Structure formats: C-alpha cells, structure tokens
Amino acid sequence: MPQSSTPKMSARNVNVFYGEKQAIQNVSIDVDTDNVTAFIGPSGCGKSTFLRTLNRMNDTVASARVEGEITLDGENIYSSGMDVVQLRARVGMVFQKPNPFPKSIYDNIAYGPRIHGLASAKADLDVIVESSLRRAGLWDEVKDRLKDSGTALSGGQQQRLCIGRAIAVEPEVILMDEPCSALDPIATAKIEELIHELRGRYAIVIVTHNMQQAARVSQRTAFFHLGTLVEYGSTSEIFTNPREDRTKDYITGRYG
Numbered sequence: 117m118p119q120s121s122t123p124k125m126s127a128r129n130v131n132v133f134y135g136e137k138q139a140i141q142n143v144s145i146d147v148d149t150d151n152v153t154a155f156i157g158p159s160g161c162g163k164s165t166f167l168r169t170l171n172r173m174n175d176t177v178a179s180a181r182v183e184g185e186i187t188l189d190g191e192n193i194y195s196s197g198m199d200v201v202q203l204r205a206r207v208g209m210v211f212q213k214p215n216p217f218p219k220s221i222y223d224n225i226a227y228g229p230r231i232h233g234l235a236s237a238k239a240d241l242d243v244i245v246e247s248s249l250r251r252a253g254l255w256d257e258v259k260d261r262l263k264d265s266g267t268a269l270s271g272g273q274q275q276r277l278c279i280g281r282a283i284a285v286e287p288e289v290i291l292m293d294e295p296c297s298a299l300d301p302i303a304t305a306k307i308e309e310l311i312h313e314l315r316g317r318y319a320i321v322i323v324t325h326n327m328q329q330a331a332r333v334s335q336r337t338a339f340f341h342l343g344t345l346v347e348y349g350s351t352s353e354i355f356t357n358p359r360e361d362r363t364k365d366y367i368t369g370r371y372g
C-alpha cells in the first residue's frame with residue numbers, strides 16, 4: 117500500500133454485510149489529500165459499498181452492517197459520539213446521476229451553509245455561493261441566472277452544481293460514485309479537469325468503471341474483486357506493472 121505521511125482517512129479491516137451476505141471483506145486502505153484515489157473493479161465487487169462506508173451512507177440501508185475501523189483525521193467515524201450530519205458535510209458525496217434540489221441554482225449552494233450555520237447574513241452567503249460555484253467551474257456559466265432552477269441546467273452543469281453544493285459546506289473529503297457515467301464526453305472532460313483542480317485541497321475518492329478515466333484523474337488506484345481489495349498502488353504502477361494476476365487480467369480486459 118502506498119505510504120502517505122498524513123492519511124486523511126484510514127480504513128482498517130473493514131467488513132460490510134447486507135444481512136447475511138458479506139459484500140466487503142477485510143479492506144484496509146488510506147486516502148490522502150495530495151492524491152486522487154480511484155476505485156476500480158468489475159460490477160458488483162463492492163466499490164460503491166466500500167465508498168459509502170467512508171461517510172456512513174450505509175447507515176441508510178437497514179440491512180447493512182459495518183465492522184472494523186474507519187478514521188477521519190484519526191477519529192473513528194463509527195464511534196457513538198460522531199455527529200453523522202456533520203460527518204457528511206466533512207465527507208461530501210457526489211452521485212452517479214446528478215441530483216440537484218428542485219430549487220434555484222443559488223439555493224442549491226446556499227442550503228448546506230445555511231443549515232450548518234456557516235453564514236447568516238445574505239452577503240456572507242453570496243460570497244460562499246460565488247466561491248463554491250467558481251471552484252466547481254460553473255460560475256461563468258450561471259452567474260447571470262442564479263435564480264433559475266438547478267434542474268434546468270444540462271446534465272454536466274448539474275453535476276458541477278452538485279460538486280459545488282458539496283464544496284459549499286467546506287468538506288475535507290469528496291467521494292464521487294461514477295460521477296460521469298450519465299454525462300457526454302465533453303461534460304465528462306470538464307468534470308475530470310475539475311477533479312485535477314480540486315486535488316490538493318480535498319481528499320478525493322472516485323469510483324469509476326472507466327479505466328481510462330481512472331488513469332487520467334487519479335494518482336492512486338485500488339482494484340477490488342469479489343469484495344476484497346486485491347491491490348492498491350500508484351495508478352501508473354497498477355496500469356503498467358500490476359503485482360497481482362487478477363489486476364492484470366482486469367486492466368487488460370480479460371474479464372469484468
């Protein structure tokens with residue numbers, strides 16, 4: 117496993133069950149802010165399940181049970197004292213299908229900062245809305261139509277709005293679950309460019325089915341197979357010189 121001096125999040129011996137069925141087996145991994153981490157692997161191998169353990173999204177699935185330890189800055193996120201609403205602001209998530217709120221572009225961004233008490237005065241909110249939309253690479257396209265509905269934007273713009281919405285509550289980690297799978301190649305390229313720009317400020321973890329995308333956007337790649345983490349290393353090594361035969365077979369298209 118690549119060493120990082122300051123892992124933002126660490127998972128140790130994580131198992132996830134849906135009822136009796138085990139979906140993740142004994143996964144340990146560190147992610148940090150300097151590197152984008154890609155999760156790859158065949159359908160059903162547990163990438164999304166594991167991603168969702170990192171901000172306790174699995175809590176919303178009644179049958180799901182998580183064992184092991186996951187820390188954020190050394191603090192166990194599954195401890196009883198953890199405020200899950202706060203955790204999900206610190207570890208934001210962007211989903212496969214863009215899911216803006218049926219509200220204005222402005223309110224999509226302002227909603228989180230309002231409920232988290234990050235701004236009370238309108239002028240402060242305006243600053244957060246502009247800076248979040250700028251960081252999400254959307255400001256120039258929407259600055260004259262902030263009152264329009266977020267759902268009226270194109271798919272790619274909606275996804276950048278969702279990234280801006282995550283950014284607005286000052287996250288430390290952004291989890292992306294196949295964020296480009298519903299987008300055309302141009303919108304995809306914009307999101308990939310954005311990921312490059314956000315690297316270093318946030319720890320970013322992206323699940324992708326697209327190996328070219330993993331190679332383009334990430335510096336670390338984790339290959340999952342049948343619920344296990346087979347190999348985790350620098351993206352260039354995983355794609356050019358994988359240690360495990362299962363990784364080699366997957367990246368050369370032999371299965372998956």
Ligand SMILES: Nc1ncnc2c1ncn2[C@@H]1O[C@H](COP(=O)(O)OP(=O)(O)OP(=O)(O)O)[C@@H](O)[C@H]1O
Binds near residue numbers: 134139161164165179
């Ligand atoms: N809510 C759930 N209830 C029961 N089983 C589930 C649930 N969600 C996922 N699973 C099962 O857990 C396993 C891992 O699924 P998961 O969606 O994490 O895989 P994935 O690698 O992200 O797949 P894909 O690439 O197809 O999205 C699969 O066998 C799946 O059927």
